[in-house]
Amino acid sequence: MAGKPDGNATSLSATIEALRNAAEQSISDIQKQADAALKEAASQLVAGGAVIADFVRQGVSVTQQYADQGKGYIGYGLCQLKRAEDAAIAEIKCGLELVQSNPYLSYPLLTTGSLMLLPVTRRFLYRATLGRLRSPDNILKGCEGKVEGLRVKMADYSTEAKKLQVLAWGRWGLGRKNDRLERLVAAEEEYIRGRAKLKATRHELTRLASVVGKSERAAASVLEDLRIIRKLDQAVQLRAEAASQVADLRSQRKTLLQHAERIAKRDI
Known part of the structure; x- marks a missing residue:
């Protein structure tokens, strides 16, 4: 009866040893597989x-x-x-x-x-050479179209010039009024905005004056073409209208330049 417990202990130790060996073998195999995978x-x-x-x-x-x-x-x-x-x-x-x-x-x-x-020399040579080959009827038809186009442009120029003048001097007066009534910060901001608008308006006035100058030269060219024709009443009427357009365009251009110079005198 005393040997049975020793046999059971030996069997248990052998089982534990076998399990440990199996675990160690499994860990070793896993390490080998991991090393191989790495x-x-x-x-x-x-x-x-x-x-x-x-x-x-x-x-x-x-x-x-x-x-x-x-x-x-x-x-x-x-x-x-x-x-x-x-x-x-x-x-x-x-x-x-x-x-x-x-x-x-x-x-x-x-x-x-x-x-x-020079453009004047080229126009003179054209009229003295190829311009003589044109018939009076063709000259009248071309001049009628040019005069009608200039009449429409003059109306547009007048409207745009009035808008620019109101924008320039109306905004300046509003800026001065706000400078008297509002706080200093608001007045300063309004003054800065007014200067920027005045500067933009001056550029627009100069640009419009340049466009009006081109139309003025075009009207003067039409007037020179019509001076060749002296016998037709229609040519005389168109010549008078072209001369009036030249004068009006010259006056508009001078007025626009005066307004632009007026803004420029304020160091804007």
């Missing part, structure tokens, strides 16, 4: 890094190739530009030497060329 992942990562590095090297190589080609094209373009510049400078030098060596021939040519650049 090695596989590391090898895959290294392989992926090598592929990415290869793509990066290929991209850098292609970029460097295109950069070299671009440098070559830029160098070629700069070389051609230098050649063209040298050729232009050489031609200019030859021209200056020619002008200097032949003053009696070059000065009249330069004077003639300068006169040809």
